[in-house]
Amino acid sequence: MARKIPKIAVYKFASCDGCQLSIVDLEDELLEIGQRFEIAYFMEVTRAVKKGPYDVGLVEGSISTPHDVELIKSIRKDCKKLVAIGACATAGGIQALRNWASVEEFSKYVYAKPEYIQTLEKSSPISEYVQVDLELRGCPVNKYQLLEVLSALLAGRKPNTPTYSVCMECKRKGNVCVTVAKGIPCLGPVVQAGCGALCPTYSRGCYGCFGPMESPNVKSLASKFIELGMDKKDIVLMFREFTGWSKEFREVDRLIEE
Amino acid sequence: MSSQQKTYFALDAEMFGNIIDVLKDLGYTVYGPTERDGAIVYDVLDSAEQIARGLYDEQSPGRYKLVKKNDKRYFGYVVGPQSPKYVLYPPQHLLFKVRKDGKTFIPQSDGKKIAIVGLRPCDLKAIEILDNVLLKGPYKESVYEALRKDAVFIAVNCVEPGNNCFCTSMNTGPFAQSGYDICITEFLTDRSHVFILDVMTNRGAEVVNRLGCRNATAEELDAVSRLMEEAKNKVRKRLNTENLKDDLYKNIEHPNWNEVGNRCLACGNCTLVCPTCFCSSVFDKSSLSMDVAERWGLWDSCFSIDYSYIHGGSIRQSIMSRYRQWLMHKLATWVDQFGTFGCVGCGRCITWCPVGIDITEEANRVRG
Incomplete structure (x- = not known):
């Protein structure tokens, strides 16, 4: 009996791309991942895009603009399981330092025409806006935890990602x-x-x-x-x-x- | 050492390193105390050069410091962060492997024989407790059994006990009473530097025979006896064990539990450095190719929330309840469960607690 190949989508919001690179960094397992999963949407790696819905979506980055808010809501609809990966997606990231300051004031110093900038007051984790099925922590995420999540997904078991110290x-x-x-x-x-x-x-x-x-x-x-x-x-x-x-x-x- | 019927041997300190070669020649993988990252740890020793020398430790709650002195003493320190369970019951161990074709692979002992040099009396007692827990019940812990079975223990009496040691209270030290193959007392003066060897087993005798020892003199044995008396008095920390179990049971709702719960980090360090904490969990690994799965054992801790997870959730949500569970097990419920305390007074949990929580102080406060 042919096993249905799960479709994966990888997304990015406000972030440095390091977590996506951790996926690519799974050098020894990458070919196997390509065989076991259909990489349907992963702009960091390929321009070829397959239409949703997707079995699992891995989301890097924090939500920091009104556009992000709309996008993450539609991504949530497209993905059966949504996994937030990395410190940005799970805690708002280093860019959340602005949450203690005035974005408006920052914009004035950084941009010649701050009125063109559309941004939210705060940089927030994905879970602030949509339901997340699993969070993988870290800056960047640990590639072996990524592998564990993918292996668990194939086996239909709960991934082993401890929450202790x-x-x-x-x-x-x-x-x-x-x-x-x-x-x-x-x-x-x-x-x-x-x-x-x-x-x-x-x-x-x-x-x-x-x-x-x-x-x-x-x-x-x-x-x-x-x-x-x-x-x-x-x-x-x-x-x-x-x-x-x-x-x-x-x-x-x-x-x-x- | 008061019994004079036994034969005690003496070995010149400069010859002590030979013990590593002898053990290696006999086919043992030798673990011994060596300096790493500012502490004394048990690592595999290839040569005697790696054994720590001239090092002394200063320990207090939440603090450990090695100090170098200008002498050649081998065992000027007491216990470091690792206990023998690192060697005999490894933190992560493969239990079995299953292949898709239905074949199951259970790892067999590779016949590795272990020798641990420099074990302290409290650690010998801890191994006795682990034997009781892991090997005496209806189900044996096979990983521990395989490593433990042929292990040789070269113990060292503690002539310079540490500030966090309370072995005299737990009746486990500072001198070894049983559980060793050879027990060493280091004797260092301005004029001489010798090891007095007390041989308990045939395996120990086999090692001593190859070392080329002479018999210890009466003067040396007298000197050792004096060292022992002095050392006993140097153990300052105390825990009164009289009625301890009952006192703790009576004070299960004592306000101090909340107080210590506020300081406890629930990080689990105390349980992992403890030489008798034996809890482990199992987890499964499956491969991407889906044709092989493995089951592993992994040291766990009663300080994690998952540890007390049962149907419906974890039963020990508060840090206070987790600390209470741990201390009560060590000093009260262990007695009912296994017939001894689960604490040997080594003081590791006191030293390696990042916020310096002292089990003896907490027990005393609770029994109030």
């Missing part, structure tokens, strides 16, 4: 904790696993590109950073990077003052 992966790897042994501030305890504890493996603190884990205790970790000698201002900036607009990290300034 980076520390779990870090300790399993046998890494020495950078915070305890070297006093390096690391967001690992409050950040979701999935990267394989990439930064701590190279003796750097986690900077949180996978966003908040399932039950992040931001306040307690911030207290630890104060104890390590960090300024409150720097702690806020540390949380406000790629996933700063995520619900749990957004209010770090208020949590520190509590």
Whole structure:
């Protein structure tokens, strides 16, 4: 019995294309993916486009313009399953830094004719506008998590994408904790696993590109950073990077003052 | 070492490195303490050169620091972030592989024989506890069993206990009582540097015979006894275990649980560094080609929400309830379940907790 080949669509909103490149970066598996899936819409890779509906849509980028809002709604209608991939699509991305400032003022400085610019007040994750079936975190996403999602989709099983802390992966790897042994501030305890504890493996603190884990205790970790000698201002900036607009990290300034 | 009927051997410290070669010659893969990224970890040792020397550790809640001293001492530090479970019950292990043609492949032990050098008395006790949990029930943990079966343990008595050690409270140290093949006491003075070897098993004797040891002198044994007395008094941290289980059961609603729940990160570090925490989950991997699937075991933690997921959701939503579950298991419910405490007083959970939560302090607060 011939198995029906699932149709894949890959979309991009406000983003750097890095997550789409992570798909292309699956070099060893790319041919197999091409055989098992029909790449129906993937502008980063090919101009050939097949009409929807699609079995699965992978969406990179954040929603930042009125045009994006309309587009994501129509994409949602076209895709049976919608997977938001990367920090932009799941938390608003680095461009969500503008959410704490005035877009209007920025536009004045950046564009000669700001009146031509149509943009939203805020850069938002996909889930702010449409129902998302699964979120893959990271800046960029981890290619093995992408592969896991695609394999699970074929097998009709739930993908194994844990929501606990980076520390779990870090300790399993046998890494020495950078915070305890070297006093390096690391967001690992409050950040979701999935990267394989990439930064701590190279003796750097986690900077949180996978966003908040399932039950992040931001306040307690911030207290630890104060104890390590960090300024409150720097702690806020540390949380406000790629996933700063995520619900749990957004209010770090208020949590520190509590 | 008070018993003088046994024969104790002495080995010049400069000859100690030979133990690695002897073990390798006997076909063992040798794990031992080595310095990596500012801590002492267990890695595979190819030569004695890799064994940490002249290093001392400073440990306090949430802090670990290695200090280099100008001496040749081998074991100036106590336990690092890894426990022997890294070696004997690997964090991620293949359970089986199934092919589409119906053939199932169950990995068999490759016959790898493991030797661990530098195990501390608390860790020996932890292995005894893991044996009890993983091998004594109706179902044996085959991965652990295969690695554990022929393993040789070269233990080291702790003459310089650390600040987070509370082994005397848990009756697990600072000296090994059982569970080792050879137990070493390092004896370093201005004039001499020797290892006194206590041999427990035939496998241990086989190693000692090849090392070329002499018998330890009466003076050396006296000196070792004095070291032991001193070391006992150097273990400062205490946990009163009398009525501990009942006290904890009585205080299941104590307000301190909420207080520690506010500080706990639920990151899971304490459970992964714990030498007795044995929880693991299984997950399946399927390939894109859909012709092979694998089932893997993976260290899990009661601090994750998924861990307590049952029909309808997770039963331990709050961090407080997860911390309480963990501490209660270590110091109370473990006793009912397995007949001993699930804690050996190694202090790893205290040192490697990023926010320095101290199990002894929390237990004391709760029993109030």
